[in-house]
Structure formats: C-alpha cells, structure tokens
Amino acid sequence: MPTWIVDFLMTRLARHSDEGLAKQLTRLIREAIVAGRFTEVSHGEQGVARLPASRELARQLHLGRNTVIQAYEQLQAEGYLETRQGAGSFVVPAFLRKPGPTAVRAQPLGLSSRGNALVSTATIPDGLSGAFAPGMPEIRQFPHHVWQNLLSRHQRSTPWPKLGYTVDGGLPALREALAEYLVLSRGVRCTPEQILIISGAQIGMELSARLLANQGEVAWVEEPGYAGAHASLQAAGMDLVAAAVDDEGLNPDSVQDTRTPRLIYTTPSHQYPLGVVMSLPRRLALLAHAARCGAWILEDDYDSEFRYSSQPLPALQGLAQDERVIYVGTMSKVMYPGLRIAYMVVPDGLIDAFRRAHARLYREPPYITQAALSDFLQQGHFARHVRRMRELYQARQHTLRSALASSSAHWLPLSSGKAGLHLMAHLPMLANELALSHAAATQGVVLRPLARNYLGQAPQKGLVLGYAGVNDHEIRHGVAILARLLQEVQHHD
Ligand SMILES: Cc1ncc(COP(=O)(O)O)c(C=O)c1O
Structure with missing residues (x-):
C-alpha cells in the first residue's frame, strides 16, 4: 500500500470544516490523481497505483469506514478509480504519470496572436463615472418608475x-x-x-x-x-x-x-x-x-x-x-x-x-x-426623456463653459459643443496630459487624455470632458480641481 497517500491526506483533512469529511476526502484524492501524484511506480512500490483498502485507510485517518467507502464510490462514478475483483481500488491507468524523464511536459498556455x-x-x-467621465448620461433623472x-x-x-x-x-x-x-x-x-x-x-x-x-x-x-x-x-x-x-x-x-x-x-x-x-x-x-x-x-x-x-x-x-x-x-x-x-x-x-x-x-x-x-x-x-435631457445637457455644458471661463483655466480652447455629452479641451503640446490625468484621478476627477484615442503618435493634446452625467455642483468642483492642477503643471514645466 502506498504510505505517502496517508500522510498526504492526514495533513490536509480539516476535522472542523463546513465541507463534510467524505467530500474532503473525495476532493483530496481527486486532486492527488489529477496532479499526477500516482505514478506507474508509486514511490518505490511496483505496479499500478492501488489505493489503501477502505478499512485500513479509515483506521489510519481515524475516519468511519463508510466515509472512505463513500469517497471511493464517488471517485469511481466520476471515472478516476476502478475496482478490480478481489484486489481493491486502483487509479485508472490514464491518470498514472510515467516516472522519470519520459513524463510529458505541458506546453505553456497563452493568447493567440x-x-x-x-x-x-x-x-x-477607467474613470467611468463622476466629473468628467466621457459618454455618461444623467442616470439619476431617468424615469425609473415608468421603466x-x-x-x-x-x-x-x-x-x-x-x-x-x-x-x-x-x-x-x-x-x-x-x-x-x-x-x-x-x-x-x-x-x-x-x-x-x-x-x-x-x-x-x-x-x-x-x-x-x-x-x-x-x-x-x-x-x-x-x-x-x-x-x-x-x-x-x-x-x-x-x-x-x-x-x-x-x-x-x-x-x-x-x-x-x-x-x-x-x-x-x-x-x-x-x-x-x-x-x-x-x-x-x-x-x-x-x-x-x-x-x-x-x-x-x-x-x-x-x-x-x-x-x-x-x-x-x-x-x-x-x-x-x-x-x-x-x-x-x-x-x-x-x-x-x-x-x-x-x-x-x-x-x-x-x-x-x-x-x-x-x-x-x-x-x-x-x-x-x-x-x-x-x-x-422616450421623446419626453430626450427633450428633458437635451435641455439639461445644454445647461450643463453652459455651466462647464462658464466655470472654466471664470477660472484660471479660461484660456483652454474648447470644442464647439454643438452636440453630444462631452467637450474637448485642447492643451498646449508641452502639457503633460497623462500627469494631469493621474493627479486628477487621485482627487476623484476624471480627465481622459486625448492620447488614448489615437492609434499612432498624437499630434495634439487635450482632455475629453464629459459633462452630461454630473450636476452643476460636481461640474464646478471638477473645474476647480482641473484649474488648480493646470496651474501646478505649468509651474513645473
Ligand atoms: C463613439 C461611441 N460609439 C459607441 C458607443 C457604445 O455604445 P454601446 O454602449 O452601445 O456599446 C460609445 C460609448 O461610449 C461611443 O462613445
């Protein structure tokens, strides 16, 4: 009988676990089989791997014999074990690892090209909500009750x-x-x-x-x-x-x-x-x-x-x-x-x-x-909601424009804003979009760098400012942070 299996199970069985002992035993033996621990020459013992007799294993592990029988029967039903008349329970040969250098090496797994x-x-x-997450509508004012x-x-x-x-x-x-x-x-x-x-x-x-x-x-x-x-x-x-x-x-x-x-x-x-x-x-x-x-x-x-x-x-x-x-x-x-x-x-x-x-x-x-x-x-x-949101978003765009205009970031050129849920704020080529965006994120403000939208090298810099999903207070707070960060960044340049 392989003695390693007794040690293997003894050290892993948890007596006070929520997982019943028969279930644990089944799982542990299954894991040992799948991991290739049963070899054709099992730890010096010749021949295919035979499991200890249920009575013997129960005695060594201080378990009821029925618990062991239950685990063996389950593993037999799953196809990991087979019983041989009068000889006991054996690991199915397909799971027996060949000893030594002939063991097959698994190819590394990886993504396709x-x-x-x-x-x-x-x-x-990242930064999917709050000021100034691009593309976010005002969800709070959706007619949820109607829907x-x-x-x-x-x-x-x-x-x-x-x-x-x-x-x-x-x-x-x-x-x-x-x-x-x-x-x-x-x-x-x-x-x-x-x-x-x-x-x-x-x-x-x-x-x-x-x-x-x-x-x-x-x-x-x-x-x-x-x-x-x-x-x-x-x-x-x-x-x-x-x-x-x-x-x-x-x-x-x-x-x-x-x-x-x-x-x-x-x-x-x-x-x-x-x-x-x-x-x-x-x-x-x-x-x-x-x-x-x-x-x-x-x-x-x-x-x-x-x-x-x-x-x-x-x-x-x-x-x-x-x-x-x-x-x-x-x-x-x-x-x-x-x-x-x-x-x-x-x-x-x-x-x-x-x-x-x-x-x-x-x-x-x-x-x-x-x-x-x-x-x-x-x-x-639908038409009513679109009408209401169109007015709301227009007003919010106005809030964003005027908050920027009356801040120290008043020089930022903005896109025309004829439609949609965001404005583009163009930055000078020297500005560090990414540093700005990181610094803003630590203060809970989303400044999506324009570079993210380029396949190649970006020939211009800017920030995509979503204004539709945030109220006037949130817009003004975001602008205050943006304006301060812009000043700090300019200072460092
Ligand atoms: C330009 C553009 N097209 C399509 C979508 C996405 O639409 P959907 O939510 O249906 O995947 C977005 C969402 O941000 C978008 O910005």
Missing part, C-alpha cells in the same frame, strides 16, 4: 413561449417603433425589417467586420477615434488604418496607406472625441470615395439625439444613393449604458445574413427589455 494584438491595444477604460412599471407589466404578462430562443432580429413591435423614430428624427431610410436589435453598438461593428471583410483587410478609422470601435474591428481580424479628422470630419484625402479600405468607420453626427460635425460636402465626398473603392461605411450615430444649436444633419445612411452604409445606434446615451440595447440598420440585401449570423454568434437581448422599450418609445416616454 490575434488575442495578443487586441489586449495590447485595448485598455480597460420599472413597463418591465413589470411585461414580466407578468409575457407568454412562456416568448421566453425561448428568438431569431427574428428583434421584437417586431420594437423594430417598428425604432424604424419610425429613425426615419422621422434621424433621416435614416429604412423599413422595420432592416433593423437588427443588438446588445451594444460594438456588436454591430464586430458583426459588420466579420461579415463584410476578410481577415487582414483594411478598415479606415477616425484618428483620433473611438477605442471601442478599434477593438471591435481589430478583434474581427481587420487591419486598422488611421484617417485624420479635420474641421469637417474624417478626411479621406489624409490617408497615406495605399491599400484599398474594405470598411470605413465614422461618427459623422458628432465625431468622437473631437466633437466635429461632418460637413455636407465632406459627407458627399466620403460617400463618393467609398463608392469608388467599393468600401462599406460603418456609421456610428451614438449620441446625435443631443443636438443643441440647429436641426441635426440627416444621417449619412439617408444621404447615400446606394446601399453601402451600415448604420449603428445605441440606447446607452439616450437611456443608460447598463441597458445594453443598441440597433443597426442593414441594407435590404444583407439583413438575412446579418440576422442569421447574429442569431448564431450573439443572440438577441432579453424579450422583456425589448417589449418594455417598444412601449417606452410608442407611449412617448
């Missing part, structure tokens, strides 16, 4: 078959309500059948890249741009090429790389993060360019509901003469990010492929959330 590329560029965003009522009503009344798998591309009533909204408010040309309900804008981006581009084909992305889009396109195997953003938006003529893009990602309504609204001539030029090189355009219309100075320009999708624009919108900014509902509008000829791929890869968001959202839109709550 695609995985490595993704994690080396994708940083987990809860709609959710509970559907929770109570949903017929069971609706709680199974669904493959329609989204609840038909929600797709209808969204199509009406997108046509009227965003100038999108679509029918409800072209809409696919997804669990986040990035799923739409990744799905588009997976379905429309081959491994290694080129995607143009805005420089600077949305890091989430970079990650989605890269994860789908695309090579990213930076297209500079100027005063009119993404500039196709700025691209040096001579490879033809298969896909062009853009945020024309409100460029993220610079805040530029793409001009009409530039929209037409971009569409013409895409048509010439046979590229798809991926339009990310993430926060255009919040437009402050004039009527929004219609979506690029509505302007295109052909069906080359995939439109992606999200509820994260209009409602709240944790809802995880977004949508895409796909050209007629592609919707079947997108619906199938989406059903296979990701599946649809929960039925009850979709049903509640459909009511939220149809009963006017």
Whole structure:
C-alpha cells in the first residue's frame, strides 16, 4: 500500500470544516490523481497505483469506514478509480504519470496572436463615472418608475413561449417603433425589417467586420477615434488604418496607406472625441470615395439625439444613393449604458445574413427589455426623456463653459459643443496630459487624455470632458480641481 497517500491526506483533512469529511476526502484524492501524484511506480512500490483498502485507510485517518467507502464510490462514478475483483481500488491507468524523464511536459498556455494584438491595444477604460467621465448620461433623472412599471407589466404578462430562443432580429413591435423614430428624427431610410436589435453598438461593428471583410483587410478609422470601435474591428481580424479628422470630419484625402479600405468607420453626427460635425460636402465626398473603392461605411450615430444649436444633419445612411452604409445606434446615451440595447440598420440585401449570423454568434437581448422599450418609445416616454435631457445637457455644458471661463483655466480652447455629452479641451503640446490625468484621478476627477484615442503618435493634446452625467455642483468642483492642477503643471514645466 502506498504510505505517502496517508500522510498526504492526514495533513490536509480539516476535522472542523463546513465541507463534510467524505467530500474532503473525495476532493483530496481527486486532486492527488489529477496532479499526477500516482505514478506507474508509486514511490518505490511496483505496479499500478492501488489505493489503501477502505478499512485500513479509515483506521489510519481515524475516519468511519463508510466515509472512505463513500469517497471511493464517488471517485469511481466520476471515472478516476476502478475496482478490480478481489484486489481493491486502483487509479485508472490514464491518470498514472510515467516516472522519470519520459513524463510529458505541458506546453505553456497563452493568447493567440490575434488575442495578443487586441489586449495590447485595448485598455480597460477607467474613470467611468463622476466629473468628467466621457459618454455618461444623467442616470439619476431617468424615469425609473415608468421603466420599472413597463418591465413589470411585461414580466407578468409575457407568454412562456416568448421566453425561448428568438431569431427574428428583434421584437417586431420594437423594430417598428425604432424604424419610425429613425426615419422621422434621424433621416435614416429604412423599413422595420432592416433593423437588427443588438446588445451594444460594438456588436454591430464586430458583426459588420466579420461579415463584410476578410481577415487582414483594411478598415479606415477616425484618428483620433473611438477605442471601442478599434477593438471591435481589430478583434474581427481587420487591419486598422488611421484617417485624420479635420474641421469637417474624417478626411479621406489624409490617408497615406495605399491599400484599398474594405470598411470605413465614422461618427459623422458628432465625431468622437473631437466633437466635429461632418460637413455636407465632406459627407458627399466620403460617400463618393467609398463608392469608388467599393468600401462599406460603418456609421456610428451614438449620441446625435443631443443636438443643441440647429436641426441635426440627416444621417449619412439617408444621404447615400446606394446601399453601402451600415448604420449603428445605441440606447446607452439616450437611456443608460447598463441597458445594453443598441440597433443597426442593414441594407435590404444583407439583413438575412446579418440576422442569421447574429442569431448564431450573439443572440438577441432579453424579450422583456425589448417589449418594455417598444412601449417606452410608442407611449412617448422616450421623446419626453430626450427633450428633458437635451435641455439639461445644454445647461450643463453652459455651466462647464462658464466655470472654466471664470477660472484660471479660461484660456483652454474648447470644442464647439454643438452636440453630444462631452467637450474637448485642447492643451498646449508641452502639457503633460497623462500627469494631469493621474493627479486628477487621485482627487476623484476624471480627465481622459486625448492620447488614448489615437492609434499612432498624437499630434495634439487635450482632455475629453464629459459633462452630461454630473450636476452643476460636481461640474464646478471638477473645474476647480482641473484649474488648480493646470496651474501646478505649468509651474513645473
Ligand atoms: C463613439 C461611441 N460609439 C459607441 C458607443 C457604445 O455604445 P454601446 O454602449 O452601445 O456599446 C460609445 C460609448 O461610449 C461611443 O462613445
């Protein structure tokens, strides 16, 4: 009988543990087997590893015999032990480690090269709330009671078959309500059948890249741009090429790389993060360019509901003469990010492929959330909430501007703020964005450095200041800290 096993078990069994003795014994013997402690020549004893007889082991460990029998039977049922008539319990040969140098060395585990590329560029965003976290809407003033009522009503009344798998591309009533909204408010040309309900804008981006581009084909992305889009396109195997953003938006003529893009990602309504609204001539030029090189355009219309100075320009999708624009919108900014509902509008000829791929890869968001959202839109709550938030965010942007203007940071150039939930504050090239951001974080203020949004070396410096999710007091407090830190940094330079 191998004596090491008695010592091994004796030193590890905990008499007063919540885990019963039979369970512990089972686990410990299983661990010893999996770790390869039973060798074909077990500690000098020839032959396959035989476990001590249950009576003997119970005696040595001061356990009831039934406890040992229970553990042996469980390990036998799991396939680690086998009993041989009249000879006792043995470790199944597949788990016996060959002694000495012939033992197989496990290959080290690691990420694929695609995985490595993704994690080396994708940083987990930090500073997701408070002043001045970018992209955060005002969650405290969301009509939670209305939303809860709609959710509970559907929770109570949903017929069971609706709680199974669904493959329609989204609840038909929600797709209808969204199509009406997108046509009227965003100038999108679509029918409800072209809409696919997804669990986040990035799923739409990744799905588009997976379905429309081959491994290694080129995607143009805005420089600077949305890091989430970079990650989605890269994860789908695309090579990213930076297209500079100027005063009119993404500039196709700025691209040096001579490879033809298969896909062009853009945020024309409100460029993220610079805040530029793409001009009409530039929209037409971009569409013409895409048509010439046979590229798809991926339009990310993430926060255009919040437009402050004039009527929004219609979506690029509505302007295109052909069906080359995939439109992606999200509820994260209009409602709240944790809802995880977004949508895409796909050209007629592609919707079947997108619906199938989406059903296979990701599946649809929960039925009850979709049903509640459909009511939220149809009963006017959505439009009312957008109207209220538009006024609130405009006022908050004003608070941020005037707080900065009356502080020692009054010289900071700010973006136009015609739309959206954030302003860009441009910093002089000498300023140390990262030091500023670290120092602010220690005081509870989020200053997202513009450098985070560049694929390459950033030719300008700045801070992305989200103002929508924080009240006037929080904005003023954040500005006071920003202004003080800016002075300190200047002092050190
Ligand atoms: C430019 C841009 N697009 C899309 C999204 C994300 O949307 P979702 O929450 O649907 O993934 C964000 C969120 O921050 C964003 O800034």
